[in-house]
Amino acid sequence: MTRLSLSQAFIYLLRRDLTLAFRNRAEFANPLLFFIMVVTLFPLAIGAVPELLARIAPGIIWVAALLAAMLSLESIFRSDFDDGSLDQLLMSAHPMPLLVLAKVCAHWLVTGFPLLIISPILAEMLGMPQQAQGVLFLTILIGTPVLSLVGSIGVALTVGLPKGGIILSILVLPLYVPVLIFAASAIEAAAGGLDVSAQIYMLLAFLFLALSLSPVAAAAALKISMS
Amino acid sequence: MNLSEFFNMGGYAIYVWPSYVLAAIVLWNFLIWVDMLFMSGLRMSSRR
Amino acid sequence: MFLWFHKLGSPPHFYRIAGNWLPWLGTIFLLLLVAGVYGGLVLAPPDYQQGDSYRIIFIHVPSAWMSLFIYMVMAACGVVILVWRMKIAEIVLISSAPIGASFTFLALATGSLWGKPMWGTWWVWDARLTSELILLFLYLGVIGLHGAIEDKRVATRAIAILAIVGMVNIPIIHYSVEWWNSLHQGATVTKFDKPSIHWSMLIPLLLMALAFQVYYLLALFQSCRAELLQRERNSKWVEELIAK
Numbered sequence: 001m002t003r004l005s006l007s008q009a010f011i012y013l014l015r016r017d018l019t020l021a022f023r024n025r026a027e028f029a030n031p032l033l034f035f036i037m038v039v040t041l042f043p044l045a046i047g048a049v050p051e052l053l054a055r056i057a058p059g060i061i062w063v064a065a066l067l068a069a070m071l072s073l074e075s076i077f078r079s080d081f082d083d084g085s086l087d088q089l090l091m092s093a094h095p096m097p098l099l100v101l102a103k104v105c106a107h108w109l110v111t112g113f114p115l116l117i118i119s120p121i122l123a124e125m126l127g128m129p130q131q132a133q134g135v136l137f138l139t140i141l142i143g144t145p146v147l148s149l150v151g152s153i154g155v156a157l158t159v160g161l162p163k164g165g166i167i168l169s170i171l172v173l174p175l176y177v178p179v180l181i182f183a184a185s186a187i188e189a190a191a192g193g194l195d196v197s198a199q200i201y202m203l204l205a206f207l208f209l210a211l212s213l214s215p216v217a218a219a220a221a222l223k224i225s226m227s
Numbered sequence: 228m229n230l231s232e233f234f235n236m237g238g239y240a241i242y243v244w245p246s247y248v249l250a251a252i253v254l255w256n257f258l259i260w261v262d263m264l265f266m267s268g269l270r271m272s273s274r275r
Numbered sequence: 276m277f278l279w280f281h282k283l284g285s286p287p288h289f290y291r292i293a294g295n296w297l298p299w300l301g302t303i304f305l306l307l308l309v310a311g312v313y314g315g316l317v318l319a320p321p322d323y324q325q326g327d328s329y330r331i332i333f334i335h336v337p338s339a340w341m342s343l344f345i346y347m348v349m350a351a352c353g354v355v356i357l358v359w360r361m362k363i364a365e366i367v368l369i370s371s372a373p374i375g376a377s378f379t380f381l382a383l384a385t386g387s388l389w390g391k392p393m394w395g396t397w398w399v400w401d402a403r404l405t406s407e408l409i410l411l412f413l414y415l416g417v418i419g420l421h422g423a424i425e426d427k428r429v430a431t432r433a434i435a436i437l438a439i440v441g442m443v444n445i446p447i448i449h450y451s452v453e454w455w456n457s458l459h460q461g462a463t464v465t466k467f468d469k470p471s472i473h474w475s476m477l478i479p480l481l482l483m484a485l486a487f488q489v490y491y492l493l494a495l496f497q498s499c500r501a502e503l504l505q506r507e508r509n510s511k512w513v514e515e516l517i518a519k
Contacts, residue, residue, distance in 0.1 A: 153440060157433050161423050171416045171437065174409045175444055178451035185455055202451075217440055220357070224432045233317070237327035242392050246331045246385040247312070250338070253377050254490060261498045268504035273517045 009094045010102045017106030020079070031072040031111045032118065038064035039122050050127050057126035058136065058187035065115055065140060066176055069147040070169055072111040076103055076152055077159045077222070086159070090226055096219035104152045104215070112144035128191065135190035135200075139183040142203045149210035150175045156221035179206055284363050286503050287512035293496035300493040307486035314479030331389040337484040338382040339403075341491060342410060343445075345375030349417070350442035353435035363499075365431040366506070368438065369421055370498035374491055376414035382407055402453035409448050413441040427506065 004012065021027045042060045043053055053060075080086040080103075089099050119140050123133045154172040158164030186199035236243045282288040315333035322329040352368035355361050386404060387397050398404070417434045424430035472480075507513050 167419050167423050174412050178447050181451045181455045221436050239328035239392050242388045243330050246334050246388045250334045265501035268501045272504055272508045272513050
């Protein structure tokens with residue numbers, strides 16, 4: 001068989017993961033439904049006071065996004081680990097970080113992207129002002145890939161463990177905190193009419209840092225977990 | 228200053244003394260725990 | 276000198292050398308501790324603003340310093356493990372984690388006890404307190420991951436990566452929280468931010484910091500010896516040791 005080039009390998013793995021995800025509707029629906037449900041719980045718990053809800057809406061949506069991301073992380077490597085394809089990927093001639101990047105891209109398209117689409121609706125339901133909604137969309141666009149990328153390191157470390165999910169949450173939470181802080185801060189600032197460029201730049205910095213470094217760390221972690 | 232003033236710590240006794248006592252407890256107990264680990268390690272190895 | 280370091284990397288030599296150091300470390304620790312506590316509680320004058328409550332810093336600040344220092348040691352060990360696969364580095368990494376976590380816990384607890392008289396509340400989402408809390412999670416994550424993986428050699432390599440990733444993250448977390456906190460003008464500025472501190476307070480503080488460093492070595496060495504016995508129990512040098 002002719003050897004695939006780097007970009008061909010990337011596209012191939014991406015398409016494979018997306019096809020597998022499409023066949024299993026639950027992988028799509030669960031994170032999304034969880035996200036919507038968590039956001040819905042807050043008005044029920046706090047009482048539907050419009051001003052209060054609008055004030056904390058950025059925090060609610062972002063915490064819900066964070067939790068949904070954490071819950072969906074297992075799907076990056078779990079099924080491949082179970083059926084042995086992860087071993088095959090590790091043995092392939094292509095650099096592992098690239099293959100990890102392909103899988104993380106697929107994961108974001110399946111879990112992060114739906115959150116992105118639904119977030120304006122939820123923001124409206126919580127009474128977030130219009131100018132803040134645009135910034136919300138932007139922060140989720142930049143921030144959720146960071147969650148997937150950084151989360152992949154945690155999953156790579158725990159993929160071999162039977163009850164890895166609990167440990168995973170403790171591992172990724174400290175890594176998620178900076179994203180949460182800057183994203184929520186940006187939306188709140190936008191709601192108040194202030195400039196958000198600083199927060200957006202920080203989020204972009206996190207994104208590029210994660211894009212370049214986390215596939216390498218995740219690949220190293222996979223090699224260790226699978227050894 | 229005399230002894231009772233010292234214990235009172237200018238009114239802040241309930242904050243200052245628990246800090247020092249807590250530190251002493253944590254550090255001392257940790258050493259004891261490590262020592263117990265060591266002893267059990269010795270016992271396990273010598274059982275062979 | 277270099278040969279001595281090289282010897283330290285071999286388990287039986289480390290075991291022996293660490294064991295020899297233990298009584299000395301214990302004595303030095305007690306001396307420094309007594310000097311520091313006496314200096315802090317008796318000799319140092321009461322603060323003109325906070326009265327005697329500030330004396331908590333003699334526990335709080337050294338604990339916080341140790342919590343950060345130990346994590347840096349762990350991250351350095353992580354690099355050594357991944358690059359050179361040194362066994363002793365693995366032992367030092369996993370043995371340091373509970374010590375670091377204890378210091379982090381102490382820093383948080385004493386900080387809380389200091390915060391109540393100073394700010395009127397047990398907890399404040401100050402940049403330093405919040406970052407310290409997240410540092411505790413990082414430590415617990417390392418301990419938890421190591422405990423969850425059965426093969427201990429795999430486990431230490433996994434936590435090596437975790438320690439390094441966490442190390443990269445510590446400044447990010449700290450500056451994020453500082454940013455977040457400065458936007459929400461809430462907490463009062465901590466008094467300790469003043470650049471100048473009187474020598475009568477500085478000296479006990481440094482003594483306590485040194486005492487905690489020696490304590491770290493003390494707890495670390497004994498913990499490493501215990502771990503070495505556990506891991507190497509099938510090897511010849513342990514058998515010879517037991518036979519004696």
